[in-house]
Structures are given as structure tokens and as C-alpha cells.
Amino acid sequence: MSTPILATIAQSHSPKQPEIIRKTACLHPSVWGDHFITYTPDDKITREKRKENKRMKELKEEVRKELIMASRTQLNLIDAIQRLGASYHFETEIEEALQHVYNTCDHDYDDDDDDLYRVSLQFRLLRQQSFDVPSGFNDRWLPVVG
Known part of the structure; x- marks a missing residue:
């Protein structure tokens, strides 16, 4: 009637611990839902990516055409492109457009263009593009207000 030694050692080293009850936090559901858990097949992703890339190329070409065409809103367009952080796509077009503005700035003033x-x-x-534009008032850069 001897008890095995291993059973006696196991009982002596693992006394019965009280059960630990842990409180759970009452968390709200995620605003993202299961958006990042869902699975999308690779072929569907590549089709969508191809469509997006094609559309992006079309839009870039459209912006390039607008930049190349001399218009009254060209400076506003250049400013908007730079503020959006997309000017690296159109560096040469912006440079050419501003070079044209710089070369013709003393010839293109109408009565409607006199706004500050x-x-x-333009200044x-x-x-910003490192053109040598004087900071003083002169006839070339500022129209004479009568």
C-alpha cells in the first residue's frame, strides 16, 4: 500500500490554486468593422489596380495638356498641383510654363490682369522655381495703376 513517489511529489508541488476571475473590458465595436479581415482574390485586386492605373494615366495626361495650353488659369493650376504635392509628375511642364510666363511677363498685361x-x-x-525676379516695383513686373 505504498503510494507512488511521483504522485506524492506532484501533489506537494502543485497545491490547488484558487480560480482567478479576470474582468473583461467593455469595448465598443471597431469603426473599421471586418474590412481588413476580409479576403479579396488576387485577380480581382490586379484588375482593380489596372483600372486605377489606367485612370491615373489618363488624368495625368489631361493635366499635362492643361499645363501646356496657355490660359488665364495656368498659374492657379500650377499652384494647386504644387499644393497637392503632385508637382513631381509634371516637373518639365511646370518648368516650361513658368519659363513662358517669365519670358512674356512684360507683354501680357491687359486691363483685366492688373489684380494683385x-x-x-506669379512672383x-x-x-520658387529659382527665376531671377526682382523684388522691387518696376514696370516689368507690376502694372502701373492709374
């Missing part, structure tokens, strides 16, 4: 916003935008964009 247009002149200040800032040309200075």
Missing part, C-alpha cells in the same frame, strides 16, 4: 493676386502668385511661383 495674379501678380503675387511667388517664379521665385
